[in-house]
Amino acid sequence: MQIEPFALERWFATHEADNLMLAESGIRPLDPTRFDLVxxxxxxxxxxxxxxxxxxxxxxxxxxxxxxxxxxxxxxxxxxxxxxxxxxxxxxxxxxxxxxxxxxxxxxxxxxxxxxxxxxxxxxxxxxxxxxxxxxxxxxxxxxxxxxxxxxxxxxxxxxxxxxxxxxxxxxxxxxxxxxxxxxxxxxxxxxxxxxxxxxxxxxxxxxxxxxxxxxxxxxxxxxxxxxxxxxxxxxxxxxxxxxxxxxxxxxxxxxxETEAEILAENRDLAARNRDLVGAFVDRHDLGWPDPETGVNAFIEVPDGFFGGQSFCERVVEECSVVLAPGEAFDQPDYFRLGFGDETAHLEEGLERLDGLLERHA
Ligand SMILES: Cc1ncc(COP(=O)(O)O)c(C=O)c1O
CATH class of the missing domain: 3.40.640.10 (Type I PLP-dependent aspartate aminotransferase-like (Major domain))
Known part of the structure; x- marks a missing residue:
């Protein structure tokens, strides 16, 4: 039996250690000390x-x-x-x-x-x-x-x-x-x-x-x-x-x-705030996307002047040390996925670096 390599996991393994990660598909991790772990x-x-x-x-x-x-x-x-x-x-x-x-x-x-x-x-x-x-x-x-x-x-x-x-x-x-x-x-x-x-x-x-x-x-x-x-x-x-x-x-x-409602409310608030920041970024650069109805994944069209998600994401890592997910991992080379579930300050830093790159290549 043969299975193809998991493209996204291999991409993360190559880049996630030393760069600012904007490719996670979940909300930022909870602090373990709020639970009884025994x-x-x-x-x-x-x-x-x-x-x-x-x-x-x-x-x-x-x-x-x-x-x-x-x-x-x-x-x-x-x-x-x-x-x-x-x-x-x-x-x-x-x-x-x-x-x-x-x-x-x-x-x-x-x-x-x-x-x-x-x-x-x-x-x-x-x-x-x-x-x-x-x-x-x-x-x-x-x-x-x-x-x-x-x-x-x-x-x-x-x-x-x-x-x-x-x-x-x-x-x-x-x-x-x-x-x-x-x-x-x-x-x-x-x-x-x-x-x-x-x-x-x-x-x-x-x-x-x-x-x-x-x-x-x-x-x-x-x-x-x-x-x-x-x-x-x-x-x-x-x-x-x-x-x-x-x-x-x-x-x-x-x-x-009760605990579930509390955790989900906290996480949904963070996702909604961050989604608005990504929406503003998409508007600023006139990019195409399906406005996400839920979650923390934005699936965005590769900006003009770049040729495919993989080459765009490689350029982003090289020039601004930000990790996005190439659309090729989903057999959609005209897109990249941006994960906006992390702390807002982290997202803002990443978007600012992307702004710089897109302005330089405009
Ligand atoms: C649709 C989907 N299913 C399953 C998983 C893996 O989930 P888990 O961490 O619960 O194993 C992911 C992770 O990105 C996912 O996007």
Missing amino acids: PDDFGYVIPTGGDPDLRGRIGDRYDRAADEVLLTCGTQEANFVTFAALMGDHAVVVTPTYQSLHAIPEALGEVTRVELDAADGWRLDPDAVAEAIRPDTALVVLNNPNNPTGRIHDADTVRAVYEHAADAGAYLLCDEVYRPFAGADDGAVELPPPAASLGPYGVSTCGLSKGYGLAGLRFGWLAGPREVVEAAAQWKDYTTISPPAVSQRVAEQVLDP
């Missing part, structure tokens, strides 16, 4: 699928029971074990998206990509998904809200995609790691129902990395039909066995309703 003991978490009480609380978000949830090391592992469990001959993947969502099924079988329409604000046409589904399609894969565009596929779209998948007997795997960012379920942004709540073919993955500022915790989950969770758990026996004990201890606190 688990009951340092044995494996028993049962290995995760604490039943916490799984039950997460399951409530999807109208699912505790044994329809599996706790994992990040959303990445939740996606991986779901792919391993469900991938048959063929999957349909909506792109552009986070590379692992197409690279893993491409390593396991055949993938048909359905492209979001850039000219139409990166909207998804559910009929294009229907056309791509084949008799041997096992999975349809969506990322909602979407990385890198920051767009939210609405309820009608997600339901239509779910119905197309279910009619074909295929599961819909929806990576919803940016969902908590969008305001969880407090109405801050209108969100579709999570895929796992849509019916017997819906699977949701999520985690604490992006909206909560807890990427280093490596805590995530999948929720879905019991047979999917059981099959994914069989793969997890071979990957990480149980969720990390310290992470689960922290997750129990983070997902307490």
